[in-house]
Amino acid sequence: NAGVMQNPRHLVRRRGQEARLRCSPMKGHSHVYWYRQLPEEGLKFMVYLQKENIIDESGMPKERFSAEFPKEGPSILRIQQVVRGDSAAYFCASSPGLAGAGETQYFGPGTRLLVL
């Protein structure tokens, strides 16, 4: 069973460009989470999605950031008009159900975004 897949692993963008980060959850997992990690810091929650629904986006900046998890295909985290402060590692996690039901979140390898 393949783990959580993320691509690209590294992404370089110039200020003002768009960044698209993709995440394919583990097989059988219908819950997807995105986290951001700045250097030397812990991960910070951004958004939690289930198929075709955003459940909790309380950690997502109100502007320029959006996320989706369509019925078919990977989850996408989209950052429009990137700024240098967006440079970070973005991690996707997936789980087959809720933590309240005893399920754990498993993480992908991350996408490292560098904004020049």
Add this chain to the structure above:
Amino acid sequence: GESVGLHLPTLSVQEGDNSIINCAYSNSASDYFIWYKQESGKGPQFIIDIRSNMDKRQGQRVTVLLNKTVKHLSLQIAATQPGDSAVYFCAELTQGGSEKLVFGKGTKLTVNP
């Protein structure tokens, strides 16, 4: 601010010694805790978890202890190996609330041969 924090940012041990990594949390409503290991350039890897109805849980070479009275969590690694060198994060979650994990800043463990 963060509801999960760590006492020590770095820990250096000799190969074969036991390691203890500590974590303090401030949200008394948190009832699920996880330890993750993150190697350089990789994503967090699940190590072990514990729920608030337990105070100890053991895995292979690892033990997690939970002290709800003082809101403290620790990860013990027995017979530490060079491959254990990584940053270790504790994370907490409140079941029945949001599904988001709240992470501490991490402890960097270095194992000297």
